[in-house]
Amino acid sequence: MFRDKIRVLDCTIRDGGLINNHDFDHRFVREVYKAVAASGVDYIELGYKNSKKLFSTKEFGHWKFCDDEDIKKVTDGIDSNIKISTMVDIGRVDMDDVKPAAESPVDMMRVASYVKDIDKAIFMTNHFHQKGYETTINVMAISRDMGPELTEALHQVEEESNIIALYIVDSFGALYQEPVEKLVKEAKDILKTKEVGFHGHNHQQLAFGNTIEAIMHGANFLDGTVYGIGRAAGNCPLELLLGFLKNPKLDIRPVLDLISKELVPLRSKIEWGYIIPYAIAGMLNEHPKAAMALRKTDKKENYREFYESLLNVE
Amino acid sequence: MFRDKIRVLDCTIRDGGLINNHDFDHRFVREVYKAVAASGVDYIELGYKNSKKLFSTKEFGHWKFCDDEDIKKVTDGIDSNIKISTMVDIGRVDMDDVKPAAESPVDMMRVASYVKDIDKAIFMTNHFHQKGYETTINVMAISRDMGPELTEALHQVEEESNIIALYIVDSFGALYQEPVEKLVKEAKDILKTKEVGFHGHNHQQLAFGNTIEAIMHGANFLDGTVYGIGRAAGNCPLELLLGFLKNPKLDIRPVLDLISKELVPLRSKIEWGYIIPYAIAGMLNEHPKAAMALRKTDKKENYREFYESLLNVE
Numbered sequence: 001m002f003r004d005k006i007r008v009l010d011c012t013i014r015d016g017g018l019i020n021n022h023d024f025d026h027r028f029v030r031e032v033y034k035a036v037a038a039s040g041v042d043y044i045e046l047g048y049k050n051s052k053k054l055f056s057t058k059e060f061g062h063w064k065f066c067d068d069e070d071i072k073k074v075t076d077g078i079d080s081n082i083k084i085s086t087m088v089d090i091g092r093v094d095m096d097d098v099k100p101a102a103e104s105p106v107d108m109m110r111v112a113s114y115v116k117d118i119d120k121a122i123f124m125t126n127h128f129h130q131k132g133y134e135t136t137i138n139v140m141a142i143s144r145d146m147g148p149e150l151t152e153a154l155h156q157v158e159e160e161s162n163i164i165a166l167y168i169v170d171s172f173g174a175l176y177q178e179p180v181e182k183l184v185k186e187a188k189d190i191l192k193t194k195e196v197g198f199h200g201h202n203h204q205q206l207a208f209g210n211t212i213e214a215i216m217h218g219a220n221f222l223d224g225t226v227y228g229i230g231r232a233a234g235n236c237p238l239e240l241l242l243g244f245l246k247n248p249k250l251d252i253r254p255v256l257d258l259i260s261k262e263l264v265p266l267r268s269k270i271e272w273g274y275i276i277p278y279a280i281a282g283m284l285n286e287h288p289k290a291a292m293a294l295r296k297t298d299k300k301e302n303y304r305e306f307y308e309s310l311l312n313v314e
Numbered sequence: 315m316f317r318d319k320i321r322v323l324d325c326t327i328r329d330g331g332l333i334n335n336h337d338f339d340h341r342f343v344r345e346v347y348k349a350v351a352a353s354g355v356d357y358i359e360l361g362y363k364n365s366k367k368l369f370s371t372k373e374f375g376h377w378k379f380c381d382d383e384d385i386k387k388v389t390d391g392i393d394s395n396i397k398i399s400t401m402v403d404i405g406r407v408d409m410d411d412v413k414p415a416a417e418s419p420v421d422m423m424r425v426a427s428y429v430k431d432i433d434k435a436i437f438m439t440n441h442f443h444q445k446g447y448e449t450t451i452n453v454m455a456i457s458r459d460m461g462p463e464l465t466e467a468l469h470q471v472e473e474e475s476n477i478i479a480l481y482i483v484d485s486f487g488a489l490y491q492e493p494v495e496k497l498v499k500e501a502k503d504i505l506k507t508k509e510v511g512f513h514g515h516n517h518q519q520l521a522f523g524n525t526i527e528a529i530m531h532g533a534n535f536l537d538g539t540v541y542g543i544g545r546a547a548g549n550c551p552l553e554l555l556l557g558f559l560k561n562p563k564l565d566i567r568p569v570l571d572l573i574s575k576e577l578v579p580l581r582s583k584i585e586w587g588y589i590i591p592y593a594i595a596g597m598l599n600e601h602p603k604a605a606m607a608l609r610k611t612d613k614k615e616n617y618r619e620f621y622e623s624l625l626n627v628e
Contacts, residue, residue, distance in 0.1 A: 176526055176558065177491065204554050205516070209523025212490055228588075239590070240518050243597030244490065256617035259590055264615055274542075274588065276553070276573055283557030301578055303570035 002246040005195070005220045007165075009043040010036045010238055013063055014087055015230035017047055019270055023061030028262060030074040032226065035258035037080035039242060040249040043108060045085040046071060051094040071105045083107035087138070090120045101132030108134040112169070115145040118153040122161045129162040136221070138167040138199060142183060143174035143285050154190040165195035165221040170210065173203025173233055173282035177213045184217040197221030200236045202228055203282025205274060207236035212244060226255055227263035232288035233278040271295065276303045284310050316560040319509070319534045321479075323357040324350045324552055327377055328401055329544035331361055333584050337375030342576060344388040346540065349572035351394035353556060354563040357422060359399040360385060365408040385419045397421035401452070404434045415446030422448040426483070429459040432467040436475045443476040450535070452481040452513060456497060457488040457599050468504040479509035479535040484524065487517025487547055487596035491527045498531040511535030514550045516542055517596025519588060521550035526558060540569055541577035546602035547592040585609065590617045598624050 012032050013024060024032075029046065036044050047063030055064055062070040066086045075084070085108040101107065109128040113121035118137070125135035137157060142150070157166055168183045175183075180198070187196040198214035198221070200207030211222055224238030239259065242252040267273070277291035280303065294306055326346050327338060338346075343360065350358050361377030369378055376384040380400045389398070399422040415421065423442040427435035432451070439449035451471060456464070471480055482497045489497075494512070501510040512528035512535070514521030525536055538552030553573065556566040581587070591605035594617065608620055 177523065178530070202519070204557070205519050205522050205551065208519050209491065209526075213523075216492070227590075237519065237588075237593075240593060240597070243518070243593070253618050253621065256590065256594075256621055260615045260617050274551075276541075276570065279551075279554060279557070280570075283554070301574045303574050304567050307567065307570055 002248075003215075003220065006215070006245065006247065007042040007195075007221050008238075008241065008245070008250070009045060009085060009221065009223050010041050010225065011045040011085075011199075011223050011235070012036070012225040012229055012238070014045040014047050015225055015235055017061070017063045018231035019229075019272055021060050022047055022063035024063060026062075026070070026073050029063070030078075031258060031262055033074050034078050035254040036226070036238075037078060037082040038254035039251050040247075041082060041238070043083045043085045045087060045110065046074070047086060048092075049086045049088045049098065049109070050092050051097065053094060054092055066106070068099075068105055075105065083134070085110055087112055088124065090117050090124065093124075095124065095127055098128065098131065106133065108136065110136045110138050110167075112138045112140055114140055115142070115149050115153050118156055122157060125161050125163050135161075135163045136165045136167055136197065137161065137163050138169050138197070140169045141171040141287070142168050143170055143172050143179070146179065146183065151186065151190070154187055158191050158193065163194055165197045166191055167197035167199050167221060167223070168214070168219070169199045170201050170207075172285055172287060173201035173206065173278065174285040175200075175210055176206065177210060180210045180213045181217050184214050184219050188218045195220045197223070199223040201230070201282070202233040202235060202274070203278045203288065207234070208240045208244075211236045211241060227259045227267065229263065229266075229272055232272065232292060233274060233282070234272040277306050280307050280310060286310055316562075317529075317534065320529070320559065320561065321356040321509075321535050322552075322555065322559070322564070323359060323399060323535065323537050324355050324539065325359040325399075325513075325537050325549070326350070326539040326543055326552070328359040328361050329539055329549055331375070331377045332545035333543075333586055335374050336361055336377035338377060340376075340384070340387050343377070344392075345572065345576055347388050348392050349568040350540070350552075351392060351396040352568035353565050354561075355396060355552070357397045357399045359401060359424065360388070361400060362406075363400045363402045363412065363423070364406050365411065367408060368406055380420070382413075382419055389419065397448070399424055401426055402438065404431050404438065407438075409438065409441055412442065412445065420447065422450065424450045424452050424481070426452045426454055428454055429456070429463050429467050432470055436471060439475055439477050449475075449477045450479045450481055450511065451475070451477050452483045452511070454483045455485040455601070456482050457484055457486050457493070460493065460497065465500065465504070468501055472505050472507065477508055479511045480505055481511035481513050481535060481537070482528070482533070483513040484515050484521075486599055486601060487515035487520065487592065488599040489514075489524055490520065491524060494524045494527045495531050498528050498533050502532045509534045511537070513537040515544070515596070516547040516549060516588070517592045517602065521548070522554045522558075525550045525555060541573045541581065543577065543580070543586055546586070546606060547588060547596070548586040591620050594621050594624060600624055
């Protein structure tokens with residue numbers, strides 16, 4: 001699979017940060033940056049740009065805020081053309097805090113949005129665009145919102161925004177290939193002047209397969225994380241995506257080294273991957289938060305009871 | 315997804331046996347049988363029917379041979395309509411040892427075959443068919459043999475055999491969705507009087523996604539194993555398949571209980587699942603045996619070196 005327009009984004013630190021309060025030390029993030037840059041991946045997302053008025057720096061690590069100094073600490077002296085991305089949540093960023101792109105190490109701002117918040121997302125991406133950033137809108141929890149509101153939102157984005165890509169985000173790991181095909185085709189059809197992206201979650205072991213499905217139907221912006229690290233079951237493993245894509249600029253070997261040296265040891269300390277309560281949440285199209293809470297209790301392996309509790313919610 | 319013709323086969327004990335020399339104790343196998351039967355799955359495969367002249371009962375457990383008495387020990391007293399399958403490898407079974415189906419607890423004999431051995435597989439399945447068994451041919455390592463020999467083999471099977479289904483077996487976990495689509499369509503096209511099956515391996519986390527892909531293109535015989543247990547990275551997790559299929563006769567809950575009580579503890583003793591050397595073997599379309607050997611050495615986490623060693627083989 002080689003298509004020149006494909007762009008790969010690694011969000012190891014950003015999505016992985018959701019399982020450790022964004023508290024990766026600078027050494028680890030620098031190792032990730034170095035390996036991902038060496039692999040030829042196009043973008044690396046280092047965290048969220050959240051307001052320190054809303055979140056405490058005592059409670060959360062550096063990558064909840066992504067200060068320029070922290071970014072420079074993990075990137076300075078490493079020769080690379082990789083672009084740096086940060087994510088913002090609607091209502092959690094102090095927009096005036098965001099410097100013009102020319103004064104920042106950040107190249108891209110990705111706004112995570114539900115379908116219902118699309119007007120805010122468009123407003124924010126237009127603001128960041130004016131400051132010189134590349135921008136995307138990442139439509140979260142799309143498995144719960146695939147109807148006419150989504151169609152309308154896509155038309156608005158096409159007409160009113162300057163984003164370079166709109167991402168379909170399967171936050172609940174609930175999508176099978178057919179809905180991925182339907183969503184990518186609809187987005188491609190409406191977004192004549194933007195690219196379509198896909199960000200999978202691996203609750204049902206479908207993050208990589210669905211990413212391939214999205215590629216087949218024309219998605220060109222693809223997210224992955226090293227060893228699949230990420231909230232709950234995690235994301236599309238970057239190494240599998242690199243194995244699939246045949247672009248000669250990509251090299252899997254630095255990522256394999258990084259997994260050996262950093263991710264395997266980390267996995268013995270924090271939990272992600274194929275874990276039944278996340279699979280159950282995915283198959284029932286539910287947010288993984290109940291499963292994440294369960295994993296902190298002594299009922300963490302009571303799968304049937306958890307399954308029945310989710311059924312009763314419906 | 316509800317299609318009346320779909321048949322689900324659990325091969326937890328058979329494929330799982332490849333990682334412990336088929337040495338599950340009777341209590342464990344009985345628990346698996348009980349849960350899988352209660353879930354409404356159509357078939358359960360309990361092991362191989364190998365000749366004791368070729369393999370030692372000291373070296374291998376019961377499920378390498380599947381004697382009737384062992385099968386009866388794990389099934390007697392459990393009320394169920396589930397059918398029992400055993401697998402045979404070409405050249406490893408003493409065919410005269412196999413009693414007529416009417417005198418055996420076994421309902422189905424599945425013959426595992428490479429494309430090159432298809433004549434032998436047809437001969438064997440015809441023999442078992444005459445003895446009253448349902449039969450299938452499971453075409454192994456198909457990712458290495460997708461050309462004209464396969465086409466010819468499919469025609470032979472259609473014309474010369476009495477099997478109920480021919481399985482596409484992705485032994486190396488190397489197939490992406492597009493080749494699965496191509497293979498299922500070709501098999502459906504040629505096998506007018508048989509069903510098509512799919513057996514995935516999970517080296518690249520695609521066993522479940524590829525099974526869905528096979529279903530979409532008309533495969534009706536589907537293999538899974540509880541918690542994905544199986545050689546190397548394992549198989550399509552049965553629980554995910556049950557979550558996807560909407561046939562009201564299927565019930566995921568007994569399988570969830572089984573995972574809680576039996577498979578999670580077992581996984582801490584024997585290894586299967588998403589492990590990088592298996593992923594590397596899959597993406598390079600190689601047999602997992604080199605990766606399995608690596609996992610027994612102190613270089614088990616040296617992924618880059620392993621990757622480069624496989625590249626040099628080519």
